[in-house]
Amino acid sequence: MKHLTDTQLQGLADGTLRGPEGLAAREHCDGCAECGRELTGWSALSTRLSALRDPATPLDFTATVLAAVEVREAQLTSRRHTLLAAVPAAALAVFAVVGWAFSLQIGKLVDDFATARTVIGVLGPVFTAMRLPLGIGAFVLFAVVLIALSRTLRPTYARVET
Ligand SMILES: [Zn+2]
Numbered sequence: 672m673k674h675l676t677d678t679q680l681q682g683l684a685d686g687t688l689r690g691p692e693g694l695a696a697r698e699h700c701d702g703c704a705e706c707g708r709e710l711t712g713w714s715a716l717s718t719r720l721s722a723l724r725d726p727a728t729p730l731d732f733t734a735t736v737l738a739a740v741e742v743r744e745a746q747l748t749s750r751r752h753t754l755l756a757a758v759p760a761a762a763l764a765v766f767a768v769v770g771w772a773f774s775l776q777i778g779k780l781v782d783d784f785a786t787a788r789t790v791i792g793v794l795g796p797v798f799t800a801m802r803l804p805l806g807i808g809a810f811v812l813f814a815v816v817l818i819a820l821s822r823t824l825r826p827t828y829a830r831v832e833t
Contacts, residue, residue: 675699675706684713756823763816771809774802 675683679696682688688696700706729735 674703675709680706680709680713681717683710684717753823757820760816760820760823764813767809767813767816770812771806774805774809 675696679688679692680700683693683696683700700710
């Protein structure tokens with residue numbers, strides 16, 4: 672007769688091997704000294720294993736987890752603030768670039784408007800005179816936006832490092 676496998680013996684010991692298969696295994700162990708000894712060993716092990724308890728949770732476990740969650744939340748919040756600050760800054764930057772490009776186009780528009788030559792004849796020098804201040808204004812606005820953006824980003828990196 673074939674002896675029982677370790678899996679069958681373990682199943683008998685912890686009670687997971689049931690039905691006809693479990694009954695046959697049990698009968699074999701009753702009649703076979705070798706398998707009976709094995710089963711006794713496995714049963715002792717199973718009893719001792721089920722007597723084991725989960726290790727106690729460290730007292731500061733909850734506090735540690737909550738602290739980690741808070742750090743993560745702070746990082747996410749600062750990232751969100753950076754994004755929120757970057758969106759209007761980017762919009763302002765686009766506005767500044769468009770404004771600067773438009774100021775360059777005014778001179779071309781002045782040349783193209785043949786029907787309003789007289790008006791433009793008067794306004795032309797005004798536009799030409801305004802072109803440089805407009806361009807400078809756009810650049811100044813762009814620089815201000817860049818400075819504001821770098822101010823917003825700097826504390827974020829400082830916070831993450833600490
Ligand atoms: Zn046997």
